[in-house]
Amino acid sequence: MDMTDNELLEKLFAPARQMTVADNGFTDRVMERIPNHSTRTLSRLWTVFCVAVAAALFIVFDGFKVVVHGLILLIKTPPTHHTLLMFAVSVGIIWLLAGFELVSRERYRLI
Numbered sequence: 001m002d003m004t005d006n007e008l009l010e011k012l013f014a015p016a017r018q019m020t021v022a023d024n025g026f027t028d029r030v031m032e033r034i035p036n037h038s039t040r041t042l043s044r045l046w047t048v049f050c051v052a053v054a055a056a057l058f059i060v061f062d063g064f065k066v067v068v069h070g071l072i073l074l075i076k077t078p079p080t081h082h083t084l085l086m087f088a089v090s091v092g093i094i095w096l097l098a099g100f101e102l103v104s105r106e107r108y109r110l111i
Contacts, residue, residue, distance in 0.1 A: 021027075057063075077083070 074083075
């Protein structure tokens with residue numbers, strides 16, 4: 001029978017789990033500062049609320065029509081220096097925001 005990666009890691013680190021290190025209460029202080037489950041739940045509820053409000057505003061203000069009109073205008077208009085620059089800046093900002101989000105998720109282990 002082959003072991004999965006998790007089983008191998010459990011077997012490898014099992015002896016370390018039994019160890020205790022004298023750290024003057026550092027570990028306990030760190031564990032006390034970790035946000036509890038209710039904080040994460042509130043954060044997720046706030047995110048869902050904001051997304052719902054954004055979706056409602058998108059529908060109320062006829063966002064589909066605006067997006068379709070913008071895409072048609074983008075397709076029909078020949079590209080200029082300014083439109084290409086605006087496109088590049090927009091893509092760069094989106095990538096930057098995505099990178100910040102991934103770093104923050106990794107830092108707070110929300111993935």
